[in-house]
Amino acid sequence: MTTLATPAPTSTGRSSGAPSLVRWLLRLHRPALLVWAALVIVVGALLLWVGGPLADASAEAWKQYNACKSVFTCVHDTESIGRYKDWYAYTTYTVLAVPFLVAAWSGATLTSRELENGTAQLAWTQSISPARWLAAKLAVPAVLVTVGSGLLVGLHHWAWSTGQGRIDTAKDWYDIGTYAANGTVTVAMALAGLVSGAFWGLVKRNSLASLVGSLCTTGFLWSVIGLATPHLWPTVTKVSSLRHSVPSGSGISVSQGVLTSTGARIANPECGAITNEGCRAVYTKLDAVSFYNVYHPQSHYWPLQLTSTAIILAVTAALTVAAFQLLKRRTGSAPARKETSA
Known part of the structure; x- marks a missing residue:
């Protein structure tokens, strides 16, 4: 296996603290941070719209329809019913796409790009060990991904709940898309996508290859969880x-x-x-x-959700350990030492 050269750090007269490392990461990935913030804000606003005005209008249209079933000619707002149904589907698909978007970004840029162009090795000369570099690379996006995806999942669950008992065509809790978008499984999958992208970036050190690898890993893990879910709790x-x-x-x-x-x-x-x-x-x-x-x-909804989430997080933890072990093998086990100034 090819070993990545870890140059001895130069003396800078001061050590790089955690706050400066976090600021450096936020500056480096500022475009992705802005896109992520925009995605969360826009989709969150759409979910508020779906669960608020759209749900109210659709519920009123269904009330009109049910009140005049016995009448030969019935006037009801079919557009409101269709609009709610369509936008609920659009927002659900978007929430379900979040883990894949995170995996694609992580695979294409988080570790692979810096290893590919050599900036990772440069960072290791600035009093930042490879392990600390990777820890920061994972920790900072993990916080942002957890907060953002958790907010979207919570808003989706609320938007879904506002239609229950009021809208005849509202999705049941066990609908495949609704089940996933309403719970913690999607948040855990987003974290799995993040870590799988970092892992494949270390394996391939090529943006395109690691992007494909992270997407395939995320899709495979979600497929396995989907098939296993009915068997994770007593029936x-x-x-x-x-x-x-x-x-x-x-x-x-x-x-x-x-x-x-x-x-x-x-x-x-x-x-x-x-x-x-x-x-x-x-x-x-x-x-x-x-x-x-x-x-x-x-009543089995949350036991199934939490059991699936625990399994995904266990796989995520295993991928994290594997990433650190791989980095250690490629950079050497001995920590870099500062050169003492004359």
Whole structure:
């Protein structure tokens, strides 16, 4: 493995303190900081708009619609209903994109660019050890990413909640996009994207390669968490009559089907209620006596969110340790020493 040369630091007569290092990082990444602040402000304002005026207008339109169902001609504000639905989707997608935006920026600029053009080695000559350089590189953006993404997630959860019970087309808590954008999983994924970008920057020392690597890592981790989420907490099983058209119980479904007279489980034939003559024949042939549904109710929302978040943060911590170990191997284990002036 190629070792990065760590020049001996020159004597400057004073040591570089943590505040000056933070200021240097903020100046270096000022454009990204301004873009991040603008993104949080704009999306936050849109979420306030969605959860406030748009939700109120849509709720009023649905009230008009439900009040005149029995009337032959009904006048209601369809534009308000559609506008709320569209902007809720747009803001949800934007919040879900935050971890990928952080990963792309981190992979393209956080460590790879400075290693690629040699400014990292220059920083190590200014009384800044490689480990301290990387710690600052991760700590300062981590605070900003946590605060910004946490604010957006909190505002999204509020915007979603204002439509519950008022807007007929409001998304359920277990909708895939809503579930992720409403909780701490998205904040943890943003931190994972940040660290994965720094890690790949140390591995590749090439902006484009580390950008691709960080995006792939973030996407892979989120896909794994998405598949694993239904299995991270004990489920609830609900048995219901075949007189219903579908199994009872709403939430994150793990499996559903029909139970036979012996208690065996069979996949749901997707027929409908037993009151239908054709379905009655199907259920009789299967010896089905009831529906079953293995699922997570709404009370499992936070246990699932927090368990998923803990797993993501554990992976993030492992990537952080791996990044420091990789940097140590490439720069040497001996710390740089100051030259004493004559």
